[in-house]
Structure formats: C-alpha cells, structure tokens
Amino acid sequence: MDKFEDIQTFVAVVDAGSFTAAAGRLNSAKSAVSRRVSGLEERLGVQLLHRTTRVLNLTDSGRGFYEHGKRLLSDLAEVEAGVQQEHRELRGTLRVALPLSFGVRHMSKPIAAFNKLHPKLEFDLDLNDRRVDLINDNFDLALRIGNLQDSSLIARKLFESRSVISASPHYLGVHGEPETPQDLEQHRCLVYSNLPDPNKWVYRGADGKNKTVKLKSAMRASSGDFLCNAAALGTGLVMQPMFIASQAIRSGSLVPVLGEYDWPKSPAYAVYPPTRHLSFRVRAFIDFLVERFAGEPEWERDCKRRRSS
Numbered sequence: 001m002d003k004f005e006d007i008q009t010f011v012a013v014v015d016a017g018s019f020t021a022a023a024g025r026l027n028s029a030k031s032a033v034s035r036r037v038s039g040l041e042e043r044l045g046v047q048l049l050h051r052t053t054r055v056l057n058l059t060d061s062g063r064g065f066y067e068h069g070k071r072l073l074s075d076l077a078e079v080e081a082g083v084q085q086e087h088r089e090l091r092g093t094l095r096v097a098l099p100l101s102f103g104v105r106h107m108s109k110p111i112a113a114f115n116k117l118h119p120k121l122e123f124d125l126d127l128n129d130r131r132v133d134l135i136n137d138n139f140d141l142a143l144r145i146g147n148l149q150d151s152s153l154i155a156r157k158l159f160e161s162r163s164v165i166s167a168s169p170h171y172l173g174v175h176g177e178p179e180t181p182q183d184l185e186q187h188r189c190l191v192y193s194n195l196p197d198p199n200k201w202v203y204r205g206a207d208g209k210n211k212t213v214k215l216k217s218a219m220r221a222s223s224g225d226f227l228c229n230a231a232a233l234g235t236g237l238v239m240q241p242m243f244i245a246s247q248a249i250r251s252g253s254l255v256p257v258l259g260e261y262d263w264p265k266s267p268a269y270a271v272y273p274p275t276r277h278l279s280f281r282v283r284a285f286i287d288f289l290v291e292r293f294a295g296e297p298e299w300e301r302d303c304k305r306r307r308s309s
Contacts, residue, residue, distance in 0.1 A: 004076075006040040007069040009033055010048065014066050018056060067138050075279055090118040090281045096125055097134070097142035101224045101244050102268075103127040106299070107143070110292045114285060121281060129194060129222065134273045140282045141272040143289075145241070148269060155269040156286055159293040161241045161300070163263040165201075166254040170234040177257050178237070181213045188218035188236030190227045201239050204262035228254070241266040246299035268293075 009026065013033065016022040023030040041048050048062035058066060074092035098107055104127065111123060126132065126139070134142055134153070148155055165184075178184055181203055191198040198220060205211045218236045221227050224244045231238040232253040238245075243266075248254035270286045272278065 006036055006043075008073060009036045010040055011066060011069050011073060013037055013049070013056065014058065014062075071138070090121045090284060092279070092281055093122045093124050094141075094281055094285060095139045096123065096285075097132045097137075097139050098125060098127050099143060099145055100127045100129050102143070102145060104225075105247070106243055110289060113292075114288050117288075118281075118284075134271070140279075141270055141286065143268060144271050145266050145268045147267065148271070152274065153271040154274050155271045156290060158268045158270055158289055159297050161243045161266045161268065161297055163239055163241050163266065164245050164249070164256050165237060165239050165258045165263065166231060166245055166249060166256045167237045168232050168234045168253060169255055171231075171236065172255060172257070174234075181211070181258060181261055184213050184215060184237065189215045190219045190221070190230055190236045190238040191215065191217045192224060192227060192240075193220040193222045202264060239263065243297065243299050 009022070012025050013019055013022040016025055019030050019033050019037075023033045026033065037049065044061075044065075046061040047059050048065055050057040050059060071093070103125070111125075115121060115123065132139055132142060143158070144155075145161075165178075171188075175187060178187060181201070184201065189201075199215045199217055201213045201215060202210050203213070219227070219230060221230070224240055227238050228240060228244055228248055230236070232248050237257070238254075242249075245254060245256075249256060270289055272282065272286075
C-alpha cells in the first residue's frame, strides 16, 4: 500500500474530472485508478467522491482531503527541488488572505512584482475583511492590520500606518473645521463598524495618555472604501488609516483636520501558523514584503510630496 500514490491518484482524478482522463495522465489503466481511489476511501472510512455516469463531485470530506493532498504534493515537489538546489525557481501555490481595502489598493503591485520573479508560482488570494482561520481554511499566510489578537500566530511586522481625520472641503465649508477632538461630538461622523466600539475615537493627549471622544455617528459601514467615498461626497468626518485616505487627500476631495493630535497607528503583519511547515515560497514571499514595505509607506510619501508642491 503506497499512501503517496493514493493521494497522487485521487488528486489526479479530481483535477482531470474523470477516471479515464486521470488514467491517461498517470499512464495507467482506468480500472487501476478506480481501484486505488476506492481503496483509499475504504482505508479512510469516508466517501470522497459522488460518482455518476457523467460527472464526479467531491463530498465535503473529499474537498478537504483534495486541498490538503494537493498542498502535500506541491510541498513535496518543492522539497525535492530544494535538495537538488533548484528551489530558487519557486513553484506551487501560495494561498494568501488579504484585508479587502488594503489588498485592492496596495497589494497588486507587490504581488505582480513577486510573480514576475517567480512565474511558475500560482497565487490564490482571498480578499475579505473577515478573520480567516489560517489552519482550518488552509491558508499559507495572511496580512493582518491592527493589533494582533491571536497570540498563537507567528508574525513579522511589515509597516505602520497612521490614522487621519478628514472631511470634504464642502462639508468643512458648511459645518466648520473642528479645532479640538472634543469638537467632533458636535459633527456628523462616519464610523467603521468592524471596530469593537465604533462610536469611540481614541487619541493620545499632550500628557501622553489615551483620551476618548464619544461620537453620535451619522453613518456606520463595514467598508473603509465606502466611508472614504461618503466623506468625499460631504456626508461627514471620517477617521481612517492613511493607506485608505491618501488617494482622496492627494486629489483634494478630502482635507485632513486635527493633524496636530496623535491618532491611532495601524501596524501591519504577515502572519502564519506555527504548526505549518514554512515552505521556501512562503518564506521568500514574506521576506519580499518586508523589504518592499521597509521605511516610510508609499502612501505617506505621496501625501508629503503633494503638501510640499
């Protein structure tokens, strides 16, 4: 009984979509392929495939076994390449979870640049603000922005982005510009609903202590991009990390206010579970991101250039 060949055969059947096509890829008889998959199911004690005369469908157990099996085969191929000193040409799949707004705005260029260096590497990206379970959802790594809540993860810091309070020129012209954080209580404020307490904005006072402003929000939303657009249309004041607000600030559709106060900073980390083998491709990608985001973030530099021009 060869467990490796069992996994290899099962993955080939799923990828090919039929026993006949898989047999061709494996240079084997269809009957032998079918027997091996049936033997695998018997050994595991679960059904992996729903078989009909025309189509094969994965069961829930089969889907999980396929994903882990394909990753195992990919990792094995990479280990062999490393032993043969060929691992500089990265192969396989990188499954990465990215926060939606940051991923869309700032990860396309780094990923494209890394993919050009390693064209045989495939990216599988999940852009979502939900917190994924890296192990159960089968991710290699995730980019997390904000203070880490899961201390079991291994993290490498990539950058830190400050927050900014801003509003449209029209809104400030009608309602006036707040002069102190307490003035925000009298303004229309747009808040990010994924925060633990969206109606409280925290800043550091001159005495070095954290202070809180309690807001009566005019709008809540779970999307930073939506809030940015709403603020640019004159709906109210918004607090956002600069990596979201910078483009609107550069264009002049948002104007920063209360810049003399120290608003929260958003640290960003590449995180991965300690139980997962850190493959060459994961390590190389994290090293690339650390180097790419070193120093002052690009969005901060762009805004500084605009203010000095």
